[in-house]
Structure formats: structure tokens, C-alpha cells
Amino acid sequence: MPAIDLRERIRTSVLDVRGDGKAGGGLVLAFQSLANLMLRDSGLHVQEWPFFSSARRGANIRSFLRVSAKPILAACEVTRPALSVLMDEGAARSADFTQGVPHGGTFVLNTPHTPEECARHYGLTGRVVTVAGDAIGSEHLKHAIGNVSIYVAVAHAIGGFEEKAIVASFLETLKKRHVPDAVVERNRGALRASLDAVREGVFEEESARRSTAPWLGYGYLPVGAQTALRLSAANQTANYAPSGLRLRFDDPKTLCNGCAHCITNCPEGIIRFVPDAERGLLVTGVDVSTFCKLCGECIAVCPEHLFLEVPYEEPWMEVSRS
Amino acid sequence: MSKILEKNGKAAEKSVSKAAEKATALTHCATPSGEIYPDAIDLAKVRAAHHALYTQRETITADGNTAAAIAALQMWRCILFAGFPITPSTKWIETVAARVAADVGGKKRVKLLEAEHAVADYLVGAAAACRDLIFPTATSSVGLDHMTETTRSLGASGLGNVMLVNVYRATANFPLCIEGDPSDTLAHRDDGFIQLACRGKQQIYDTVLQAPCLGMQPDIMTPTMPGYYGIKDSHRNARLTVEPDAEIHSFQDHWIRSCPLPGLLNGDSAFGNCVTSRHFQGFKVAQRRRMDRVIDILPIIGADFERKFGRPGLAYYDAVGFQNGTPPDIAVVSMGPDFGTFEAIREEYQRLAWTRVAGIAMRLLTPFPREAVRARLAGAKVVLVVNQAHHHGRGHLTLDVADALSNIENPPRIVSVFTGLGGADVSESTWERILDHARSALDGKALPPVAFFHEGTQL
Numbered sequence: 001m002p003a004i005d006l007r008e009r010i011r012t013s014v015l016d017v018r019g020d021g022k023a024g025g026g027l028v029l030a031f032q033s034l035a036n037l038m039l040r041d042s043g044l045h046v047q048e049w050p051f052f053s054s055a056r057r058g059a060n061i062r063s064f065l066r067v068s069a070k071p072i073l074a075a076c077e078v079t080r081p082a083l084s085v086l087m088d089e090g091a092a093r094s095a096d097f098t099q100g101v102p103h104g105g106t107f108v109l110n111t112p113h114t115p116e117e118c119a120r121h122y123g124l125t126g127r128v129v130t131v132a133g134d135a136i137g138s139e140h141l142k143h144a145i146g147n148v149s150i151y152v153a154v155a156h157a158i159g160g161f162e163e164k165a166i167v168a169s170f171l172e173t174l175k176k177r178h179v180p181d182a183v184v185e186r187n188r189g190a191l192r193a194s195l196d197a198v199r200e201g202v203f204e205e206e207s208a209r210r211s212t213a214p215w216l217g218y219g220y221l222p223v224g225a226q227t228a229l230r231l232s233a234a235n236q237t238a239n240y241a242p243s244g245l246r247l248r249f250d251d252p253k254t255l256c257n258g259c260a261h262c263i264t265n266c267p268e269g270i271i272r273f274v275p276d277a278e279r280g281l282l283v284t285g286v287d288v289s290t291f292c293k294l295c296g297e298c299i300a301v302c303p304e305h306l307f308l309e310v311p312y313e314e315p316w317m318e319v320s321r322s
Numbered sequence: 323m324s325k326i327l328e329k330n331g332k333a334a335e336k337s338v339s340k341a342a343e344k345a346t347a348l349t350h351c352a353t354p355s356g357e358i359y360p361d362a363i364d365l366a367k368v369r370a371a372h373h374a375l376y377t378q379r380e381t382i383t384a385d386g387n388t389a390a391a392i393a394a395l396q397m398w399r400c401i402l403f404a405g406f407p408i409t410p411s412t413k414w415i416e417t418v419a420a421r422v423a424a425d426v427g428g429k430k431r432v433k434l435l436e437a438e439h440a441v442a443d444y445l446v447g448a449a450a451a452c453r454d455l456i457f458p459t460a461t462s463s464v465g466l467d468h469m470t471e472t473t474r475s476l477g478a479s480g481l482g483n484v485m486l487v488n489v490y491r492a493t494a495n496f497p498l499c500i501e502g503d504p505s506d507t508l509a510h511r512d513d514g515f516i517q518l519a520c521r522g523k524q525q526i527y528d529t530v531l532q533a534p535c536l537g538m539q540p541d542i543m544t545p546t547m548p549g550y551y552g553i554k555d556s557h558r559n560a561r562l563t564v565e566p567d568a569e570i571h572s573f574q575d576h577w578i579r580s581c582p583l584p585g586l587l588n589g590d591s592a593f594g595n596c597v598t599s600r601h602f603q604g605f606k607v608a609q610r611r612r613m614d615r616v617i618d619i620l621p622i623i624g625a626d627f628e629r630k631f632g633r634p635g636l637a638y639y640d641a642v643g644f645q646n647g648t649p650p651d652i653a654v655v656s657m658g659p660d661f662g663t664f665e666a667i668r669e670e671y672q673r674l675a676w677t678r679v680a681g682i683a684m685r686l687l688t689p690f691p692r693e694a695v696r697a698r699l700a701g702a703k704v705v706l707v708v709n710q711a712h713h714h715g716r717g718h719l720t721l722d723v724a725d726a727l728s729n730i731e732n733p734p735r736i737v738s739v740f741t742g743l744g745g746a747d748v749s750e751s752t753w754e755r756i757l758d759h760a761r762s763a764l765d766g767k768a769l770p771p772v773a774f775f776h777e778g779t780q781l
Contacts, residue, residue, distance in 0.1 A: 035559050039383050049385075049558035053500065073666035075521075075554060075659035077747040178420070217781070 003127035003202050004082050004104040006158045010044065010067050016078040017065040017154070020097040021087030022240070024057040026147025029173060030087065031063040033151050037161060037169035038067050045072050058240030058293055060091050083157060086110065087150050089314075090243035094236065098122060108153045110134065110146035113316065115201035121316050129157045129200040134244070136197060140190035141183075144244070148187055152194035167191045237268060240293035246312035247294055249286045255304045256283045262298040262307065271298065358589035363452050371429040372398035374567035375421070384562040386555040389523045390460065390487050390548070391417035393530035395430075396567045397574065399456040399483075404433045404444045406465065409500045410552035411489035414460035438465040442472035449481040450593045453581035456483050456534045462552055463491035463506045470513070475594065477514015478609050480583065481545055482537035486515065487530065488549035489556045490658075492712075492744040501745025502552030504658065505711035507687070508718040514609060515547035516616050517688040521640075521659045523562045524633065526550050529685075531570055532636050535577035535623050542615050543581070551658045553745055558659075565631060573630050577623060613689050620686060638691035641698060643668055643680030649701025652760045653734070654681030655723050656708040660741075660748040667750050677761055684719065692726040699727060705734040706760040710742040716772055737763050741775040751778030 009015040017034075021027030028050045035048035045068050052061040063085075064078045080100045086092055086109045101107070105126045109118050110133040119128050131153040133146020141148070148170065155166045170191055174184050249271075258280025263271050268291035273281045283306070286292065298307040375396050384392065391414045394400050403422065405415035419432045435441045441459050449457045461469065466488055476484060492499040493506040507517060516537055520526045526548070533546040550556060584590045597605070620636050627635030634640075642665050643650065654664060661683035672679050682698060699705050705727065709717030716724070720738040727733045737760045742748040755778050763769055774781040 032559060036383055039561055042381075045561070046383075047558055047560050049553070051553070073662045074750065075558075075662040076749045076752075079749060217779075 002104060003106060004102070006083060006106060007160055009082055010158075011069050014066050014068040014070075014072060014074075015083065015158070016081045017067070017083045017085065018078045018081035018097075019063040019065075019085035019087055019150075020091045020095050021061055021063070021085075022057075022091050022243075023052055023059045023061050025061075025088050026145050027061060027063050027085075027087045027150075029177075030085075030147040030151040030154070031065055033170040033173040034065055034154055036173055037155060037165065038065075040165060040169065043069055045070065047072050047075075051077065056240060056293075058242065060095050060239065062095070082106065083108065083154065085150060085154060087146060088243055090239060090241070092122070094239045098124060101126070106157050108150065108157050110150045110153075115199055116203070117316065119201070119203040125204055127157070127200060127202050129153050129198060131194060131198045133194065136190050136193050140186050140193060142186075144242075148190040149194040149197065152191060153198045156195075156198045157200075163195055166195070237291045237293040238289060242294060244311060244313065245294060245309050247286055247288050247292050247298070248308045248310045249283060249306060250308055251283070251304075251306045254282075256306060257304060258282050259303060261301040261303070265297040265301050267295060267297065268292060358584050360584075360588060362587045362589075363454070363585075365454055368401060368429075368455070369398045369571070371401075372567070372571075373425050373428050376564050376566050377568070378566050380564050382562050382564060383559055384523055384527075385413070385557050385559045386520075386523055386526045386550050387411065387413035387460070387489065387557070388417050389527040389562050390414055390530050390550070391421075392562075392564060393527045394418065394456075394458045394485075394487075395421050396564075396570050397456055397531075397534070398567075398571055399454070399534070399574070399578070400458055401430050401455060402433060402448055402457060403430070403459070404435060404441045404448070404457065405459050406435050406438050406441050406461070408438070408462050408465035410491055410502065410556045411460040411462040411465070411487070413556070414487060414489070438468040439472060442469035442476065445484050445486075446472060446476055446479070446481065446593070449476075449484045450479070450590075451586045452588075453481070453483055453583060453585040454578075456485060456538075458485040458487065458530075460487035460489060462489045463493040463500075466506045466510060467493060470510070473510065473513045473515065476545055478605065479593070480543040480612075482539070482543040483534065483581070484545040485530070485533055485537065486545065486547045488517075488547050489552045490549055491552040499744040500552070502554050502556065502658075503710050503712075503743055503745050504549070504551070505743075507547065507549045508711045508713075510547075511688050511718070513547075514613070515545050515688065516542075516613070517686075518546065518548045518636070519657045519683075519685055519687055520548060520550040521555060521657075521661060521683060523555075523558070523560050526555065527562060527564065528627065528631070528633060528635065531565075531574070532623055532627055535574055536616060536620055536636065538578045538581065539615070539619055540579060540582045542612050542619065543583075544609075544612050544616070551745070554659045563633075569630070573627065576626075616686070616689050617691055617693075636685065638686045638694045639682040639684050639698070641680070641682045643672075643678075644698065645678075645680075648678065649703075650678040650680035651702070651764055652677060652679045652704045652706050652757065653699050653702035654679065654706045654708060654757075654760075655684065655695075655699070655719060656681065656710075657684040657687070657719070658710065660708075660710070660753075663748060663750060664753050667753055671754060671757055675757070675761060677757075677764070679757065690722045690726070692722075695723065695726040696730065699723070699734060700730060702734045704737055704760050704763045706737045706739065706756070708756065709738065709740045710748075712743060713740075720772075735763050737769060738772045739775055740772060743774075746776060749778060752776060754778065755780065 035046045038046045047066040050063045083106045084101045086097045108129045112132045115128040131149040133149030134144040136149045137145040260281040270287045272285045273283045276282045403418045422430050422432050445457050488507045490502045490504040492503045520529045529548045533548045537546040624635030707720040716738045
């Protein structure tokens with residue numbers, strides 16, 4: 001099946017776009033800039049809004065965008081997006097960004113991987129557009145943030161925009177937020193770099209039609225459910241951690257002095273220890289798999305500097321090795 | 323709506339003029355303390371000090387909070403903005419503060435207070451000091467609850483120059499929820515505010531512009547509470563048409579006359595005195611009568627707004643799908659942006675279900691326009707009321723609708739449902755399932771007093 005013509009969707013019905021990312025990752029800014037870009041065309045109607053909770057930085061968030069040549073009445077969330085955006089691959093650990101995307105839909109991902117690798121890894125059919133936004137952000141903005149690049153890649157995927165308008169619309173959004181001129185200029189550099197960095201391909205290997213998962217009810221919700229929610233497997237705070245980094249406890253010379261500062265300061269209770277009659281509580285390691293969100297408390301309080309934030313890359317079987 | 327307008331229009335216009343005459347006369351009356359100082363505040367100077375935000379009609383991109391903030395900033399009578407941030411209303415005070423700070427030489431001021439209760443108290447003092455200026459703020463959820471001690475006094479005090487923008491957010495909650503359902507505003511139905519519900523940026527902007535015109539009417543003098551859904555509308559960006567400040571001033575100055583009572587700066591000597599029960603009852607009766615006048619005057623102001631700006635003005639409700647002479651099988655009563663999703667699926671649902679479906683989205687919550695609602699719904703076979711706020715009975719809206727439909731011959735059957743609690747999404751499939759539920763009532767099926775829906779499923 002050919003990829004859905006997104007411009008045609010705008011002309012004849014409504015183009016639904018959904019984005020998955022993490023709080024503080026710039027997804028909302030990217031979508032606001034996209035809305036600005038669309039609204040430059042006086043014949044288009046646009047709705048743009050975020051979905052986020054009271055959870056902290058790093059928690060999953062979603063953004064929605066509707067674009068149409070006709071007035072838009074619907075106000076509900078986008079559940080069948082013809083264009084799905086994955087701003088942060090870490091978000092895909094706890095949200096299905098492919099959910100509800102129809103056959104021939106477009107996926108736009110902020111990733112260092114190729115479209116082919118992404119199609120295989122995530123089982124995507126249709127059009128896959130990728131851009132290594134974090135790397136571009138690191139180079140131009142001194143911060144691994146891919147929102148500039150993902151904005152450019154989505155504009156590219158929809159098509160029909162002049163490069164000048166793409167750049168101008170994003171910078172306008174920044175100015176609305178009173179961003180200093182020097183930062184605006186650095187973003188201009190990132191925008192220009194992103195324009196040349198977008199890659200895409202169309203894939204038809206998988207045949208499974210993706211649909212919205214049925215609502216299965218709330219399950220058991222005890223009174224005062226916060227404790228249950230916080231410790232539940234469904235609320236793995238490790239997913240709030242910045243992508244590409246992990247906490248490591250490194251004590252080959254057994255320097256831990258048993259002060260227990262890390263244990264009392266860790267908000268998630270993930271530090272493993274053994275009691276020692278002479279020295280106190282000796283740390284033996286950390287469980288980073290479920291609840292460590294890299295808050296950095298242990299790193300800050302350890303007098304022996306035994307906790308480290310180290311680069312971590314999730315291994316992909318699909319990555320072609322040369 | 324237009325019939326009601328025609329019927330009541332002339333009488334109400336006359337009544338508005340009479341009230342204005344009475345107001346002018348009262349302004350020049352001495353206060354019980356003796357002296358008055360009508361020139362203590364030079365309104366002409368205040369007006370002249372206003373720096374226009376827009377000098378011509380423009381189309382911009384804005385979310386709901388920005389739309390409400392721009393409207394307040396464009397009024398020359400708004401010179402003091404008090405506030406305390408709370409999600410999802412925070413951007414209102416942020417936008418106001420950013421503009422006031424950027425307005426070099428401007429005379430307007432923002433007052434950030436210690437908490438919402440302090441904001442409400444501050445509003446009372448400022449609004450009582452000068453009854454001819456408008457004092458706005460914005461809050462949400464527990465912020466509104468925190469104001470309650472003062473909002474109830476404020477509602478009864480004749481301070482129609484206070485405008486409290488309520489960005490709806492679920493309230494009374496552990497676990498915490500920052501998303502928008504109208505449980506905060508509906509828990510404050512008796513605070514004594516005129517409560518106006520909006521949906522969409524344009525309606526938010528337009529409503530904020532008109533609200534003080536209504537609240538400051540000499541025979542209404544009741545504070546206003548325009549409101550809109552948090553996140554769903556407060557954070558949703560779309561196109562917004564903004565009017566030039568001069569046109570807004572011309573519209574508002576036509577409707578806002580001198581207050582019949584002197585403010586504290588003009589010579590009134592006290593505010594919030596203690597009275598005996600005999601007098602207290604009189605105050606409450608007068609308060610009720612002032613509130614009732616809203617029903618007469620609101621559509622007149624709305625019609626004038628439409629004449630001037632070419633967009634629908636204040637109304638009791640938005641109606642869709644009603645045809646003259648052919649009452650619907652199902653008439654939906656709802657409020658807020660989710661009504662738009664109903665509008666989007668309505669025609670297709672009618673075609674597939676062979677059922678005539680129409681609906682109203684409430685705009686005026688308090689006072690509830692019983693007669694207008696009754697007139698609109700009376701012929702329907704089933705009235706489906708969609709509530710979005712927690713209620714231990716059949717739903718806030720359901721009770722009002724049931725009251726409106728009482729004492730008529732062959733009243734429609736009322737079907738009450740809840741959805742979107744805590745600002746949960748109300749998808750197309752949820753609306754379809756809700757309509758299916760109401761359709762089963764057409765066949766005479768017995769239904770529970772209330773039913774809950776989410777994600778296309780009855781819970």
C-alpha cells in the first residue's frame with residue numbers, strides 16, 4: 001500500500017498528528033512551531049495541544065496537532081494519527097507510538113538509526129522518516145535536544161513548505177517565549193543542519209494492521225492509590241531518566257564508608273546494601289532497571305564519589321554492522 | 323434564541339436604559355457618611371493612559387489562557403492584575419505580567435500575592451475602592467476553593483467589576499489531577515458569580531470582553547466568572563481574531579456606565595459591615611433579583627457584540643442540529659470543547675442510526691436559563707445530559723435540566739451520563755456509545771439513573 005499523501009489529507013479531510021516524548025524534551029515547542037507554520041497558510045485550520053500530567057521532568061508526554069482546510073470541530077485526542085512522531089526513543093519504552101496509525105501512515109523519529117533499522121526494530125510499515133536530532137542539538141545548542149530537528153523532519157514529511165518559512169516559523173515561536181537572541185541564532189544553525197539530515201524510506205514488510213488497543217478498564221484502584229501507582233510496574237520511574245545515560249555504582253576498591261547518605265537520599269529506594277557491624281551500611285550496588293530516574297542525589301551526596309552517570313546505549317539487533 | 327431575543331428584546335433594552343438613568347442619578351447622591359468625592363479618580367486620565375495592544379483587527383495564534391489574558395489587557399478599565407499561579411491557569415498571569423513589564427511607561431501593574439485567598443481579598447479591596455474599574459484574575463481548582471471564603475462574600479457584595487477567570491480543573495482530588503473538568507466551577511454555583519462557560523479560543527476572548535458589560539450593569543452588579551476547560555482549551559493553540567483596543571473600548575463604554583454606588587475612594591465609608599438578620603435577608607433577596615436580571619440582559623449584550631464584531635456574542639447556549647417544526651429524537655445537553663467532537667460525529671451518527679440528534683452546549687451556567695432550555699428541549703423524545711464533573715447525584719447539569727423540564731406536559735425522558743471526569747478524553751467512539759445508550763431509551767428500555775463512559779465503553 002502506498003504511503004498516505006499527507007497534503008491530500010489536509011485538503012480533503014483532517015491530518016491528525018500525534019507526538020510522543022518526555023517532559024522537558026521540547027516536544028511541545030516543536031508542535032507549537034508546526035502549528036505556527038501551518039497557520040501561515042490562511043486557508044488552513046489548526047489545533048495544537050499537549051497532554052501531560054503533574055509528573056516530573058522526564059515523564060512521558062504527548063502532543064497533538066490537527067490540520068485541515070475545513071473548520072475542525074473535533075476536540076478529542078488523536079487516536080488514529082496518519083503521522084506519528086517519536087521525539088525521544090526512551091518514551092517508546094512505556095508508550096506505543098505506533099498505536100492506531102493506519103496502513104500507509106508516516107512515522108517520524110528522532111534517532112541516530114536509519115529508517116530501515118527503525119522499521120525493523122519497531123515493526124513499522126509505511127513511510128519512515130528519521131533525523132539524528134540529539135546529535136544536531138549537541139553540536140549547535142550544546143544540549144542533546146532534538147526538537148529543532150524533529151520539527152524540520154515533520155515539516156519535510158508533510159511537504160509543501162519553503163525552507164525559509166520552516167526556519168522563520170520556529171524562530172518566531174522561540175521569540176514568543178522571550179528566548180535570548182544568541183540562543184535564537186544557535187537554533188537557526190540547528191534548523192539549517194537539520195534540513196540536510198532528514199532520511200526516509202517506505203516499508204511494507206509487516207502486514208499486521210495496527211489499531212487502538214481496547215480499553216480494559218481501570219483494574220484495581222485502592223483508596224489513596226498514590227502509593228500503589230508509584231510503586232507499580234506501570235509507573236517505572238526509570239523511564240523518566242534521560243535517554244542514553246545510566247547510573248553506575250563503581251567501588252572496586254571497597255571504598256564505601258557505610259555513611260548511608262545515598263540510601264537515605266535516594267527517593268526511589270533502589271540502593272542495595274549490607275549491614276556492617278563496624279562501618280555501617282555498605283553499598284553493594286544499585287537496581288537501575290525499574291525506578292532510577294537519574295535524579296543525581298546519590299552522586300551529589302557520596303563522599304567517596306562512587307556513583308557515576310555513564311553513557312548507555314540500548315543494543316539493537318537490527319543495527320547493521322559493517 | 324433569536325425568538326427569545328425578539329420577544330424580550332425591546333422590553334429589556336428599555337429596562338437597561340432605565341437602569342442606566344437610575345445609575346447616573348445615584349452616582350451624585352450623598353453617601354450615608356455625608357461626603358462624596360466624585361473626582362477622586364479621574365477616569366479620563368486612566369483611559370488616556372492605556373497603551374493599545376492592537377490598533378487594527380489581527381489574526382494571531384493563541385491558546386485559551388493567552389486569549390483570555392489579551393482580552394483583559396485590552397480593556398482600559400483593567401489597570402491592576404492580581405494573581406497567584408496555579409496550573410492550568412498560570413499562563414494567564416504570565417502573559418499579563420510579560421506584557422505589563424514590556425510596556426515601557428505603562429501605568430498598569432501586576433500584583434503577585436501570597437496565595438489565592440489573598441488574591442480574592444485584594445480584589446475585594448481594589449474593586450470596592452473604585453467601582454468603575456475592572457479587576458480581573460485567573461485561577462483553577464483548589465485555587466478557587468482556597469478563595470471560597472471571600473468569593474462568597476464577593477458574590478453578594480455588588481462588586482460586578484470583579485472578573486474571575488476560572489480555568490476548569492478537577493478539584494477535591496487525591497490523587498492529584500491537573501487536567502480540566504468543570505468540577506471546580508460547578509462546586510461554586512452558589513458563590514454569587516455569573517458563570518459563563520466557553521469553548522474555543524475565540525469564544526474565550528469574546529466572552530472575557532463581554533463579561534464585565536454584564537456584571538457591571540447597574541441592576542445586576544454581580545461579579546463574573548468566565549471559564550474554560552484546563553488543558554483542553556487553556557493549552558490548545560489555534561487561530562484567534564483580536565479586535566483593536568479602540569473598538570473594544572467603544573463597545574464596553576456603551577455598556578458600562580458609572581456605578582450607582584460610590585467606591586471607598588469616592589466617599590463610601592465602609593465595606594463589609596455587620597447587619598441584623600432582618601436586613602441580611604433583604605440583601606439576599608436583592609442579590610437573587612440582580613442575578614435573575616442576567617437572563618434578560620445577557621442576550622441583548624450578546625446581540626450587540628455580534629452586530630459590532632460580526633461574531634456570535636454571549637448566549638445561553640450554542641445549539642446544533644435543531645430544525646424548526648421537527649423536534650429531535652435525542653437532544654444532547656453538554657458543555658465545553660468535547661461538545662465539538664459530538665458536532666463532528668453528529669451527522670454521520672444520524673445517518674447510520676436513523677435517529678434525529680441535536681444538542682446544546684451550555685454557555686450560561688449561573689443563573690441557569692431554565693425557560694430558554696425548556697423551550698429548546700421540550701419537543702425532544704429523549705434529553706441526554708452529559709456531565710463531566712463528579713457529583714453524588716445524577717449530575718449538576720442533569721439537576722438543572724430536570725428542573726427546567728419539570729411541570730410541562732409529556733416531558734422528554736432524561737438520560738444522565740458521566741464522561742471525561744478529571745479531563746479524560748471523550749473520543750468519537752465514546753460519544754457514539756453514549757448516543758447508543760440514549761437511543762435505547764427511545765425504545766423504552768429501562769436505564770440506570772446514571773452511567774459512566776470512557777474509551778467507547780460503559781464502565
